[in-house]
Amino acid sequence: MYSKKVIQHFQKPHNQGVIKNPDAIGQVGNPACGDIMKIYLKIKDKTIKDIKFETMGCAAAIAVSSVFTDLIKNKTLTEALKVDNKKIVEELGGLPAQKIHCSMLAIEAFKNAVDNYQGKACSCEKFCKTCNRECAS
Amino acid sequence: MQQEKNKKIYLDHSATTPVDKKVLVTMLPYFSDKFGNPSSVHSFGQEAMTGVDVAREKVAEFLDCSVSEIVFTSGATEADNLAIFGIIKALKRKNPNDKFHIITSSIEHPAVLELFKVLQEQGFEVQFLPVKANGTVDIEDFKQAIKDNTVFVSIMYVNSEVGSIQPIHEIGKWIQKINKLRLKKWQETEPKNRGDKPFAIYFHTDATQAVNFLNCSTKHLHVDLLSLSGHKIYGPKGVGALFVKSDVLIDAIQLGGHHENNRRSGTLNVSGIVGLGEAIKLLDKKTTEKNNKKIDKLRRLLIAGITKNIPNVILNTDLNQSVPSHAHFSFIGAEGEAILISLDLVGVAVSTGSACASSSLQASSVLLAMGINEEVSHSSIRFTLGKNTTETEIKKVITILQPIIKRLRQMSPK
Numbered sequence: 001m002y003s004k005k006v007i008q009h010f011q012k013p014h015n016q017g018v019i020k021n022p023d024a025i026g027q028v029g030n031p032a033c034g035d036i037m038k039i040y041l042k043i044k045d046k047t048i049k050d051i052k053f054e055t056m057g058c059a060a061a062i063a064v065s066s067v068f069t070d071l072i073k074n075k076t077l078t079e080a081l082k083v084d085n086k087k088i089v090e091e092l093g094g095l096p097a098q099k100i101h102c103s104m105l106a107i108e109a110f111k112n113a114v115d116n117y118q119g120k121a122c123s124c125e126k127f128c129k130t131c132n133r134e135c136a137s
Numbered sequence: 138m139q140q141e142k143n144k145k146i147y148l149d150h151s152a153t154t155p156v157d158k159k160v161l162v163t164m165l166p167y168f169s170d171k172f173g174n175p176s177s178v179h180s181f182g183q184e185a186m187t188g189v190d191v192a193r194e195k196v197a198e199f200l201d202c203s204v205s206e207i208v209f210t211s212g213a214t215e216a217d218n219l220a221i222f223g224i225i226k227a228l229k230r231k232n233p234n235d236k237f238h239i240i241t242s243s244i245e246h247p248a249v250l251e252l253f254k255v256l257q258e259q260g261f262e263v264q265f266l267p268v269k270a271n272g273t274v275d276i277e278d279f280k281q282a283i284k285d286n287t288v289f290v291s292i293m294y295v296n297s298e299v300g301s302i303q304p305i306h307e308i309g310k311w312i313q314k315i316n317k318l319r320l321k322k323w324q325e326t327e328p329k330n331r332g333d334k335p336f337a338i339y340f341h342t343d344a345t346q347a348v349n350f351l352n353c354s355t356k357h358l359h360v361d362l363l364s365l366s367g368h369k370i371y372g373p374k375g376v377g378a379l380f381v382k383s384d385v386l387i388d389a390i391q392l393g394g395h396h397e398n399n400r401r402s403g404t405l406n407v408s409g410i411v412g413l414g415e416a417i418k419l420l421d422k423k424t425t426e427k428n429n430k431k432i433d434k435l436r437r438l439l440i441a442g443i444t445k446n447i448p449n450v451i452l453n454t455d456l457n458q459s460v461p462s463h464a465h466f467s468f469i470g471a472e473g474e475a476i477l478i479s480l481d482l483v484g485v486a487v488s489t490g491s492a493c494a495s496s497s498l499q500a501s502s503v504l505l506a507m508g509i510n511e512e513v514s515h516s517s518i519r520f521t522l523g524k525n526t527t528e529t530e531i532k533k534v535i536t537i538l539q540p541i542i543k544r545l546r547q548m549s550p551k
Contacts, residue, residue, distance in 0.1 A: 002478070007478075007482065010475070010478065031511075031512035031515070032500075032511035032512050032515075033511075034500070034515035035472070036550055037550070054550040054551070055548055055550070056470065056472055056545075056550060057475065058475050058478075059474060059478040059479075061472075061475075062548065
């Protein structure tokens with residue numbers, strides 16, 4: 001069902017944990033949907049210097065969190081915002097059809113963190129449309 | 138010892154069971170040696186038919202009914218389809234203008250639930266009974282649900298997710314009482330005023346998850362129709378049976394031959410049927426009692442170990458009202474599928490609910506019907522033990538599980 005890459009990231013996720021005194025935090029999802037992701041950022045000169053995540057979710061959600069944080073680490077915010085879910089799925093060697101929506105989890109959590117950093121309103125409403133839920137954050 | 142150490146552990150017996158060696162041996166001659174078509178008149182055909190006849194006797198004996206009341210099918214799903222659509226088709230054919238009320242529970246297998254939804258769309262009045270917190274239908278709710286135009290009831294014997302046993306005997310008895318009352322009332326009315334003979338309520342149960350453990354005498358249960366499956370009872374996949382009481386009229390759903398007394402067309406799956414017969418033969422009362430005791434003891438060991446080792450665990454199976462195989466847990470703060478995959482990676486097979494529902498992302502409708510919230514139901518794991526499960530396996534699972542839950546919880550946002 002899952003690719004080797006997904007299982008590797010699920011078993012030994014990269015960038016998993018918490019950043020103390022982060023410059024930005026983003027969170028999306030809802031325990032009622034079965035998935036929540038929280039992302040912590042250290043930002044300097046508009047560049048992501050450090051990133052950590054905490055995820056409660058299925059194996060795909062955890063693998064997505066791991067690979068996405070790898071993909072955007074050391075990128076500028078503008079570059080990082082261009083990383084789409086296709087890229088994540090590709091990096092993971094594919095995801096089962098019913099798990100594709102998990103790849104959006106990380107992207108929306110990151111967008112939420114950037115919005116918070118830039119002082120904008122929460123954008124997570126958009127993500128939560130995928131499971132027709134009010135966002136918990 | 139090394140081999141024992143690395144052996145995979147299977148705790149998903151509610152999804153399917155391995156074919157018992159005795160069953161396999163009984164089946165094997167029916168592939169290449171006794172290969173005839175049982176519908177053929179020549180000796181090859183008759184040899185195959187003998188195998189089917191023996192199996193039919195075994196199934197009939199187990200269900201406490203006559204051989205003519207057994208219809209072999211491709212499995213329990215087909216048996217459910219034949220029972221429900223077959224009854225409704227016959228009723229509609231004879232009474233096209235009547236408005237019927239039919240009852241089921243909200244925790245049925247999709248092979249029942251989806252059919253009732255289709256019938257609802259077709260204009261039937263359908264009632265989905267709620268369940269109590271332990272996953273059982275309340276007999277009082279059931280009694281209240283019956284209306285004058287109720288003609289059909291389908292309630293599963295054992296729920297596949299949490300293992301809860303439904304009060305089939307009590308429901309069956311009550312239906313019998315209602316049927317007698319309807320008839321009596323009609324008989325006591327003057328012939329010119331009473332109209333047509335009243336409809337009887339027919340009662341179907343999907344006993345797929347019960348056969349291994351419970352008394353399935355159709356007379357004791359007072360059922361008119363009962364579905365079962367081969368692969369849940371250490372028999373082969375692709376074979377099942379439907380009991381249809383002799384006085385119950387069903388129309389065939391699958392046409393194109395005259396097999397099974399015109400009730401189910403299609404060349405008989407001889408080796409499968411022979412296997413089903415042998416599997417059911419192995420379920421004699423004494424063996425069942427022995428296995429039930431053994432499995433229940435191991436289940437209690439598993440539950441005690443898990444609840445002792447892991448905090449924040451909810452047991453969703455009611456031990457006093459369930460088959461001995463099931464232990465259904467919610468591990469708050471860890472997602473069910475992540476637990477399943479983690480266990481699978483170390484050789485332990487479990488399920489997050491029913492295997493049929495595993496590709497859907499929705500929280501289990503069974504757990505929601507039990508009043509369990511979505512967050513808790515997403516954290517669920519179903520362990521189902523079997524007759525070959527060992528104490529060593531259970532102890533190993535208890536040890537393996539604790540760090541898995543801990544790791545997943547540590548990764549969750551606080």
